Amino acid sequence: MSARVIDNLRKVEIFAGLSDEELAQVARLCKALRAPAGQTIFNEGDTGDELYIVHDGTVRVMITTRLSDGTTAPSTINTLYPGQCFGEQALLGGAARTATVSTNEPTVLIVMRALDFDALAEHNPRIGFVVMRNLARDLAYKLNASNLLLRGNIRWRGDELGKRTGG
Template identity: 35%
Template sequence: MTLLKSEIDLLRSVPIFAGIEPARLKLIAFTSDSIAYRAGQVICRQGQPGDAAYVLVDGEADVSVATEAGDYLVATLRSGDVVGEISILCDTPRTATVTARTSLTALRVRKESFLQLLKQFPEIAAEVMRGLAERLTHTNEELVRARNLAASRGGEA
């Protein structure tokens, strides 16, 4: 099997690319790099410039945010999840550190290519927005839990 064919098959297995025709998958394969990470290896670090988005193809990664009390785990990513898009879309530094929990394979899509994909493929843009909305909902739930916990501890003093 050729490298390009295997990358296209890899893309087809990722939910955000599943409905895209093979000719377009070939274009995506040309504009992305398949990268393997070992467990514990940092994929992107909070505060650094965002130069690419990553689509997890296989494996898991932890998303953590540095706080005064130490690193706080905010999410675990799995196959099909996209990460790094916030810094690209908002042109801001990375908002979290992403570390491979297991060995994993990810597609690294450079900033310009990622933005072009969103323009050319509305179905990918819709999936990315859906993922962002789910993460926002999860974050809001975490904030409510933290606020309730803080309020209950304050009431005990």
């Protein structure tokens, strides 16, 4: 695996605190996926067992929202850039995907299967501990942000959701 892949892994929050040797062990689990612009990586509700890291390009994260007339439509909630990851809940075991993710442009993703990560964590418990601790912190942050959003204390970037729902 190239030094550039390890550099990208170093930027990913869930891998913060791993040594270069540990990052190299993680990198050996990864495969590259090249995707053209507009390709759906996965859909909201799909099952999945892979973590994705943006290596080159960008992806759009969308959720289905209910509009004021009762219909539903996809709403973009985030754009992810190199060094950012998605699908991280797969590392916790088989949860349904909570969003749809598609590429904005030709994109290279680094893909890691949860089963491969589990085997690495069994072999090197420190890697498993650090990643799970970071993942727990990230999910706690997202849960707190969602709670604030539901209470009306913050709004989605660009306030797209608020405009569509009258909020």
